[in-house]
Amino acid sequence: xxxxxxxxxxxxxxxxxxxxxxxxxxxxxxxxxxxxxxxxxxxxxxxxxxxxxxxxxxxxxxxxxxxxxxxxxxxxxxxxxxxxxxxxxxxxxxxxxx
Amino acid sequence: xxxxxxxxxxxxxxxxxxxxxxxxxxxxxxxxxxxxxxxxxxxxxxxxxxxxxxxxxxxxxxxxxxxxxxxxxxxxxxxxxxxxxxxxxxxxxxxxxxxxxxxxxxxxxxxxxxxxxxxxxxxxxxxxxxxxxxxx
Numbered sequence: 673x674x675x676x677x678x679x680x681x682x683x684x685x686x687x688x689x690x691x692x693x694x695x696x697x698x699x700x701x702x703x704x705x706x707x708x709x710x711x712x713x714x715x716x717x718x719x720x721x722x723x724x725x726x727x728x729x730x731x732x733x734x735x736x737x738x739x740x741x742x743x744x745x746x747x748x749x750x751x752x753x754x755x756x757x758x759x760x761x762x763x764x765x766x767x768x769x770x
Numbered sequence: 771x772x773x774x775x776x777x778x779x780x781x782x783x784x785x786x787x788x789x790x791x792x793x794x795x796x797x798x799x800x801x802x803x804x805x806x807x808x809x810x811x812x813x814x815x816x817x818x819x820x821x822x823x824x825x826x827x828x829x830x831x832x833x834x835x836x837x838x839x840x841x842x843x844x845x846x847x848x849x850x851x852x853x854x855x856x857x858x859x860x861x862x863x864x865x866x867x868x869x870x871x872x873x874x875x876x877x878x879x880x881x882x883x884x885x886x887x888x889x890x891x892x893x894x895x896x897x898x899x900x901x902x903x904x905x906x
Contacts, residue, residue: 751774
Protein backbone atom coordinates (compact mmCIF):
# COMPACT_ATOMS: atom_id res chain seq x y z
CA UNK A 673 0.00 0.00 0.00
CA UNK A 674 1.18 3.55 -0.65
CA UNK A 675 2.57 5.23 2.41
CA UNK A 676 1.69 8.68 1.15
CA UNK A 677 -0.78 9.62 -1.52
CA UNK A 678 -0.47 13.17 -2.80
CA UNK A 679 1.30 14.66 0.24
CA UNK A 680 1.35 18.06 -1.48
CA UNK A 681 -2.47 17.85 -1.74
CA UNK A 682 -2.43 18.84 -5.41
CA UNK A 683 -5.51 16.75 -6.12
CA UNK A 684 -7.35 18.35 -3.21
CA UNK A 685 -6.60 21.84 -4.49
CA UNK A 686 -7.85 20.99 -7.97
CA UNK A 687 -10.96 19.35 -6.58
CA UNK A 688 -11.87 22.42 -4.53
CA UNK A 689 -10.95 24.79 -7.38
CA UNK A 690 -13.29 22.94 -9.72
CA UNK A 691 -16.25 22.28 -7.47
CA UNK A 692 -17.67 24.01 -4.42
CA UNK A 693 -18.91 21.35 -2.01
CA UNK A 694 -19.64 23.69 0.89
CA UNK A 695 -22.98 22.71 2.45
CA UNK A 696 -23.79 20.62 -0.63
CA UNK A 697 -25.28 17.14 -0.87
CA UNK A 698 -22.57 15.20 -2.66
CA UNK A 699 -22.64 11.88 -4.49
CA UNK A 700 -19.23 10.28 -4.95
CA UNK A 701 -19.00 7.43 -7.44
CA UNK A 702 -15.93 5.22 -7.11
CA UNK A 703 -15.02 6.11 -3.54
CA UNK A 704 -12.81 3.06 -2.97
CA UNK A 705 -11.52 3.22 0.59
CA UNK A 706 -12.53 6.87 0.98
CA UNK A 707 -9.16 8.30 -0.01
CA UNK A 708 -10.72 11.26 -1.82
CA UNK A 709 -13.80 11.49 0.40
CA UNK A 710 -11.74 12.58 3.40
CA UNK A 711 -10.42 15.51 1.37
CA UNK A 712 -13.76 17.28 0.98
CA UNK A 713 -16.38 15.65 3.20
CA UNK A 714 -15.92 18.01 6.14
CA UNK A 715 -17.21 20.90 4.02
CA UNK A 716 -20.25 19.08 2.63
CA UNK A 717 -23.68 18.86 4.21
CA UNK A 718 -24.08 15.19 3.31
CA UNK A 719 -22.10 12.67 1.29
CA UNK A 720 -23.20 9.39 -0.24
CA UNK A 721 -20.05 7.61 -1.38
CA UNK A 722 -20.36 4.41 -3.34
CA UNK A 723 -18.16 1.84 -4.96
CA UNK A 724 -18.76 -1.35 -6.91
CA UNK A 725 -16.38 -3.21 -4.60
CA UNK A 726 -17.39 -4.50 -1.19
CA UNK A 727 -13.98 -3.96 0.39
CA UNK A 728 -13.81 -0.22 -0.40
CA UNK A 729 -16.91 0.99 1.45
CA UNK A 730 -16.22 -1.50 4.27
CA UNK A 731 -12.71 -0.07 4.75
CA UNK A 732 -13.99 3.49 4.48
CA UNK A 733 -16.67 2.92 7.12
CA UNK A 734 -13.98 1.55 9.41
CA UNK A 735 -11.74 4.57 8.83
CA UNK A 736 -14.47 7.21 8.95
CA UNK A 737 -13.70 9.89 11.55
CA UNK A 738 -16.33 10.13 14.29
CA UNK A 739 -17.12 13.73 13.33
CA UNK A 740 -18.20 12.66 9.84
CA UNK A 741 -20.17 9.51 10.64
CA UNK A 742 -23.57 11.18 10.72
CA UNK A 743 -23.01 12.93 7.37
CA UNK A 744 -21.01 10.48 5.26
CA UNK A 745 -22.49 7.19 4.14
CA UNK A 746 -20.54 4.54 2.26
CA UNK A 747 -22.26 1.83 0.28
CA UNK A 748 -21.71 -0.78 -2.40
CA UNK A 749 -23.63 0.18 -5.53
CA UNK A 750 -23.29 0.61 -9.27
CA UNK A 751 -23.40 3.97 -11.01
CA UNK A 752 -25.75 2.60 -13.68
CA UNK A 753 -28.48 1.90 -11.10
CA UNK A 754 -28.12 4.49 -8.38
CA UNK A 755 -30.28 3.74 -5.33
CA UNK A 756 -31.52 7.32 -4.95
CA UNK A 757 -34.57 9.32 -6.03
CA UNK A 758 -34.41 12.00 -8.71
CA UNK A 759 -32.66 15.29 -7.95
CA UNK A 760 -31.17 14.19 -4.63
CA UNK A 761 -27.69 15.70 -5.01
CA UNK A 762 -26.15 19.11 -5.70
CA UNK A 763 -22.80 17.68 -6.74
CA UNK A 764 -21.56 14.39 -8.15
CA UNK A 765 -17.92 13.40 -8.15
CA UNK A 766 -16.74 10.66 -10.47
CA UNK A 767 -13.58 9.52 -8.78
CA UNK A 768 -11.50 7.34 -11.08
CA UNK A 769 -14.68 5.64 -12.15
CA UNK A 770 -15.35 6.41 -15.80
CA UNK B 771 -20.36 4.57 -19.08
CA UNK B 772 -23.06 6.61 -20.79
CA UNK B 773 -25.72 4.77 -18.75
CA UNK B 774 -23.90 5.75 -15.55
CA UNK B 775 -23.64 9.38 -16.64
CA UNK B 776 -27.36 9.45 -17.40
CA UNK B 777 -28.29 7.95 -14.03
CA UNK B 778 -26.06 10.50 -12.32
CA UNK B 779 -27.92 13.17 -14.32
CA UNK B 780 -31.18 11.75 -12.91
CA UNK B 781 -30.08 12.10 -9.27
CA UNK B 782 -28.52 15.55 -9.73
CA UNK B 783 -30.65 18.57 -8.83
CA UNK B 784 -31.37 21.07 -11.62
CA UNK B 785 -28.16 22.94 -12.34
CA UNK B 786 -26.18 20.37 -10.36
CA UNK B 787 -22.50 19.87 -11.05
CA UNK B 788 -20.69 16.70 -12.13
CA UNK B 789 -16.94 16.51 -11.53
CA UNK B 790 -15.04 13.98 -13.65
CA UNK B 791 -11.69 13.17 -12.05
CA UNK B 792 -9.65 10.34 -13.49
CA UNK B 793 -6.14 9.27 -14.40
CA UNK B 794 -5.02 9.18 -18.02
CA UNK B 795 -2.36 7.07 -19.64
CA UNK B 796 0.90 8.96 -20.06
CA UNK B 797 3.63 6.49 -19.06
CA UNK B 798 3.68 7.64 -15.45
CA UNK B 799 7.30 7.98 -14.28
CA UNK B 800 8.61 5.67 -11.56
CA UNK B 801 11.38 7.25 -9.48
CA UNK B 802 13.50 6.65 -6.43
CA UNK B 803 13.58 9.61 -4.06
CA UNK B 804 16.68 9.72 -1.88
CA UNK B 805 16.90 12.92 0.12
CA UNK B 806 17.67 15.58 -2.50
CA UNK B 807 18.27 13.05 -5.28
CA UNK B 808 15.62 11.77 -7.64
CA UNK B 809 16.56 8.79 -9.80
CA UNK B 810 14.28 7.89 -12.65
CA UNK B 811 13.78 4.13 -13.00
CA UNK B 812 11.45 4.17 -15.97
CA UNK B 813 7.69 4.21 -16.30
CA UNK B 814 4.67 2.05 -15.63
CA UNK B 815 3.19 0.33 -18.66
CA UNK B 816 -0.24 1.89 -19.05
CA UNK B 817 -0.68 1.12 -22.72
CA UNK B 818 -3.57 -1.25 -22.04
CA UNK B 819 -5.40 1.50 -20.14
CA UNK B 820 -5.43 3.76 -23.16
CA UNK B 821 -8.54 2.11 -24.60
CA UNK B 822 -10.41 2.79 -21.35
CA UNK B 823 -9.24 6.42 -21.35
CA UNK B 824 -10.50 6.95 -24.86
CA UNK B 825 -13.83 5.27 -24.07
CA UNK B 826 -14.28 7.47 -20.97
CA UNK B 827 -13.59 10.65 -22.91
CA UNK B 828 -15.95 9.55 -25.67
CA UNK B 829 -18.69 8.85 -23.12
CA UNK B 830 -18.32 12.34 -21.63
CA UNK B 831 -18.36 13.88 -25.09
CA UNK B 832 -21.48 11.93 -26.01
CA UNK B 833 -23.52 13.14 -23.03
CA UNK B 834 -22.41 16.70 -23.79
CA UNK B 835 -23.30 16.34 -27.47
CA UNK B 836 -26.67 14.82 -26.54
CA UNK B 837 -27.47 17.77 -24.29
CA UNK B 838 -27.41 16.10 -20.87
CA UNK B 839 -24.54 18.21 -19.54
CA UNK B 840 -22.66 21.39 -20.44
CA UNK B 841 -18.88 21.28 -20.14
CA UNK B 842 -17.77 24.27 -18.06
CA UNK B 843 -14.07 23.74 -17.41
CA UNK B 844 -11.45 21.07 -17.80
CA UNK B 845 -7.74 20.62 -17.24
CA UNK B 846 -4.94 18.26 -16.32
CA UNK B 847 -2.56 18.01 -13.40
CA UNK B 848 0.02 15.64 -11.91
CA UNK B 849 0.65 14.46 -8.38
CA UNK B 850 2.80 11.95 -6.56
CA UNK B 851 2.20 8.75 -4.64
CA UNK B 852 5.00 7.32 -2.49
CA UNK B 853 5.79 3.80 -1.30
CA UNK B 854 8.39 2.59 1.17
CA UNK B 855 9.56 -0.23 -1.05
CA UNK B 856 9.50 -1.33 -4.65
CA UNK B 857 7.61 -4.45 -3.60
CA UNK B 858 4.89 -2.30 -2.02
CA UNK B 859 4.57 -0.42 -5.29
CA UNK B 860 4.45 -3.61 -7.32
CA UNK B 861 1.77 -5.09 -5.07
CA UNK B 862 -0.29 -1.94 -5.32
CA UNK B 863 -0.06 -1.81 -9.10
CA UNK B 864 -1.05 -5.49 -9.39
CA UNK B 865 -3.95 -5.26 -6.95
CA UNK B 866 -5.37 -1.82 -7.63
CA UNK B 867 -4.24 -0.43 -10.97
CA UNK B 868 -5.04 -3.16 -13.48
CA UNK B 869 -4.50 -3.08 -16.47
CA UNK B 870 -1.48 -0.89 -15.63
CA UNK B 871 1.66 -2.91 -14.89
CA UNK B 872 5.13 -2.30 -13.50
CA UNK B 873 7.55 -3.60 -16.16
CA UNK B 874 10.04 -6.21 -14.94
CA UNK B 875 12.94 -4.14 -16.28
CA UNK B 876 11.88 -1.17 -14.13
CA UNK B 877 11.47 -3.41 -11.08
CA UNK B 878 14.88 -5.06 -11.56
CA UNK B 879 16.64 -1.73 -12.11
CA UNK B 880 15.04 -0.41 -8.95
CA UNK B 881 16.12 -3.44 -6.95
CA UNK B 882 19.73 -3.00 -8.08
CA UNK B 883 19.78 0.68 -7.17
CA UNK B 884 17.94 0.28 -3.88
CA UNK B 885 20.49 -2.26 -2.69
CA UNK B 886 23.03 0.57 -2.48
CA UNK B 887 20.79 3.25 -1.02
CA UNK B 888 19.34 3.88 2.43
CA UNK B 889 16.34 5.92 3.53
CA UNK B 890 14.73 6.09 0.13
CA UNK B 891 11.18 5.91 -1.13
CA UNK B 892 9.65 4.99 -4.45
CA UNK B 893 7.45 7.49 -6.22
CA UNK B 894 5.01 7.41 -9.13
CA UNK B 895 3.82 10.62 -10.72
CA UNK B 896 0.19 10.18 -11.79
CA UNK B 897 -1.35 12.29 -14.53
CA UNK B 898 -4.97 13.27 -14.10
CA UNK B 899 -7.84 14.75 -16.08
CA UNK B 900 -10.37 16.93 -14.30
CA UNK B 901 -13.56 18.33 -15.79
CA UNK B 902 -16.60 20.18 -14.49
CA UNK B 903 -19.98 19.63 -16.16
CA UNK B 904 -23.35 21.16 -15.34
CA UNK B 905 -26.65 19.34 -15.63
CA UNK B 906 -28.76 20.77 -18.43
